[in-house]
Amino acid sequence: MDRMACVDLAALPLQVLLRAQPEWRSYPVVVVDRDKPSGVIQWVNERARSQRILPGMRYAAGLALSRELRGGVVSRAMVDDVTAELLQRLWRFSPRVEPSSSDAGVFWLDASGLGRLYPSLELWAEGIREDLREAGFASSTAVGFTRFGVYATAKAGNGSVTFQNPAQERSYVRRVSIDRLRIDPELRDTLLRLGVRTLGAFLDLPAEGIRKRFGAAAYELHQLARGEGWTRLCAREIVEPTERTVYLDDPEIDSDRLMAWIEPLLAELIAETTARREVVAAVTLELKLDNRSACCERVAPAAPTDDAAQLLGLVRLRLEAMQLPSGVVDLTIRTEGAGRSARQLDLLQEAPHRDLDAADRAFARIRAELGDGAVSRARLSEGHLPGAGYDWEPMSRMTSPKPRETGVRPLVRRVYAPPIALAARGRHEPDGWLVAGVAEGPVEEVVGPHIVSGGWWAREVSRAYYYVRTRSGRWLWIYHDQKRRRWFLQGEVE
Amino acid sequence: MFYPPDFAAFGIDLAALPVIHAPDARKAARAADALLRSGGFALLALDLGDAAALPLGMQSRLAGLAMKHHTAVLCLLRQRADRKDGRQVARGSLAAVRGESAKRRVDFDRFECVLRAVKDKRLGPGWTHVEVCRGPDGLC
Numbered sequence: 001m002d003r004m005a006c007v008d009l010a011a012l013p014l015q016v017l018l019r020a021q022p023e024w025r026s027y028p029v030v031v032v033d034r035d036k037p038s039g040v041i042q043w044v045n046e047r048a049r050s051q052r053i054l055p056g057m058r059y060a061a062g063l064a065l066s067r068e069l070r071g072g073v074v075s076r077a078m079v080d081d082v083t084a085e086l087l088q089r090l091w092r093f094s095p096r097v098e099p100s101s102s103d104a105g106v107f108w109l110d111a112s113g114l115g116r117l118y119p120s121l122e123l124w125a126e127g128i129r130e131d132l133r134e135a136g137f138a139s140s141t142a143v144g145f146t147r148f149g150v151y152a153t154a155k156a157g158n159g160s161v162t163f164q165n166p167a168q169e170r171s172y173v174r175r176v177s178i179d180r181l182r183i184d185p186e187l188r189d190t191l192l193r194l195g196v197r198t199l200g201a202f203l204d205l206p207a208e209g210i211r212k213r214f215g216a217a218a219y220e221l222h223q224l225a226r227g228e229g230w231t232r233l234c235a236r237e238i239v240e241p242t243e244r245t246v247y248l249d250d251p252e253i254d255s256d257r258l259m260a261w262i263e264p265l266l267a268e269l270i271a272e273t274t275a276r277r278e279v280v281a282a283v284t285l286e287l288k289l290d291n292r293s294a295c296c297e298r299v300a301p302a303a304p305t306d307d308a309a310q311l312l313g314l315v316r317l318r319l320e321a322m323q324l325p326s327g328v329v330d331l332t333i334r335t336e337g338a339g340r341s342a343r344q345l346d347l348l349q350e351a352p353h354r355d356l357d358a359a360d361r362a363f364a365r366i367r368a369e370l371g372d373g374a375v376s377r378a379r380l381s382e383g384h385l386p387g388a389g390y391d392w393e394p395m396s397r398m399t400s401p402k403p404r405e406t407g408v409r410p411l412v413r414r415v416y417a418p419p420i421a422l423a424a425r426g427r428h429e430p431d432g433w434l435v436a437g438v439a440e441g442p443v444e445e446v447v448g449p450h451i452v453s454g455g456w457w458a459r460e461v462s463r464a465y466y467y468v469r470t471r472s473g474r475w476l477w478i479y480h481d482q483k484r485r486r487w488f489l490q491g492e493v494e
Numbered sequence: 495m496f497y498p499p500d501f502a503a504f505g506i507d508l509a510a511l512p513v514i515h516a517p518d519a520r521k522a523a524r525a526a527d528a529l530l531r532s533g534g535f536a537l538l539a540l541d542l543g544d545a546a547a548l549p550l551g552m553q554s555r556l557a558g559l560a561m562k563h564h565t566a567v568l569c570l571l572r573q574r575a576d577r578k579d580g581r582q583v584a585r586g587s588l589a590a591v592r593g594e595s596a597k598r599r600v601d602f603d604r605f606e607c608v609l610r611a612v613k614d615k616r617l618g619p620g621w622t623h624v625e626v627c628r629g630p631d632g633l634c
Contacts, residue, residue, distance in 0.1 A: 354533070354534050354535065355532070355534050356534055357534075358533055358534045359512075359529070359532050359534025360534075361532060362528045362531065362534065363512065366514060366525050366528055369528075370514075370515075370516060370521060370525065373515070374516070374525075375512055375513075376515065377508060377509060377510075377512055378498035378501070378511070378513065379498075379508065380498060380502055386497070389499050390497075390498040392513070395512050395513075398512065398534065399510045401510035401511070402510070403505050403506060403507050404505040406504065406505040408626065408627065408628045409504055409625075409627050410500055410503050410504060410627060411597070411628070411630055412501060412504060413496075414496060414497065415497040416495075450632045467629075469599075475597075491497060493630060493633065
């Protein structure tokens, strides 16, 4: 008889956030859609829930309930990356794994035929939980006979459950509380108001009546629970990592000699990646050092490529920028593949006047030398304070600019981040206010104040901004911090 | 660093304006070298601030690459009158054009900005470019 298992990582985005910020585990933590006071809370941990912070609230409302609240954004891409990592782990336990497309953190595994490899399926399921725990994730597993049965059991969150026969599974599933399932909150609340609290009670309702009263979604759930709507397991094809490891006879610290080892390995990996009809999107180097420490570096070209010279150039730049405290004894090189873009597959390309792809390759070289955050672009955001009116985001691809026509053009300010603290004003200023030192002369003209305040939800800020002109002709942009009672230089009109 | 909202008000497309954050002038010049070699840019601006002038070898290499790829390299420096006679110390002898800027308030919200060429290898020094701009928010 076919056996099936389900692994559920409850509230996966929250687990991703806590894995990235492990020091937050003792605090109330939420996942928000935007890291702004107006952001909406999407996931909460038990500590936050105990302080009545619930999904759907604004982040500012959560902060008003608990000053210790920690919050962060977990993007879809981050969840997808973690799902790919979890797939790699689960493939070690079963060759056939299907991640749920609608419920992030749910995986179905084919457990048939594993009896010869493991003493029992209980130990097999416990091994999965232990492996995920080591990776920093909490999970629950269920081993049974039907897709819905193991799904509902795993969602019930009782650790590891293994059924010996289908009747046992059916009996368990009937007792699962309906609010454990990921269903429409409105439908859940309606069912609870009607006294339908368990899946057994839900299954006892007539199917046609459910379609008529609660709609298609409820009918679909009812069909799935009866085991009628499931398709067969759509297992994801196993992707073996492309990597090579070399063990050096003697510790090596010279980057040129390390490159001599890396070059043939990278050529093999590129050939292997190309054989899969993919190109290399990133190269990861894992170095084990003679002093028993290790370091890991990742470089990515501007666009996925199979150009060995380009990849070797980036690896060389990164190696030269590294300060290795000890010689390398083990060297592992790994490549990440990606599909070729439609543009790369074009036979005829109309060359633009400026080669934007070449600009992207230059960015990749700079990132390899100066770090991943070296190339960025400004993005305007909403904020009262000058420093909150914009932020920097990494720029990976160059695009054609689209400048706007404006009327009279404004002067551009230079901004100092962080602002520069100025000397306190003296009580007596016989030579005038020497805000920028004697060389620039005293202040001759003052425009302001412009009062700006905000940040009351975190740390209140109240500032009075001024423009002052020194005798030398410089227009300085300064402010008086009314909380700290100090003057700061925010910038300058250039 | 420039204030991005002012650049946006100037009409510049911030999404297509890459900014390289380099820890010092030497690294900035190396980044400029990589960007120039790509041939993907028509203009590169190096904001060197109060930093010392670039080494002559680096200037020479940047000038050669700029000519090869038809790219203008603009170095922004803050100079002060260091000599006793008030004349400024010459920097960047390989520069094709060197200019000094000044601004003066001419109306409630208008500033007259003057760029005076003190060196121009092609047209000769002495020419000026005058443009009237409005002050930033709070100064107009």
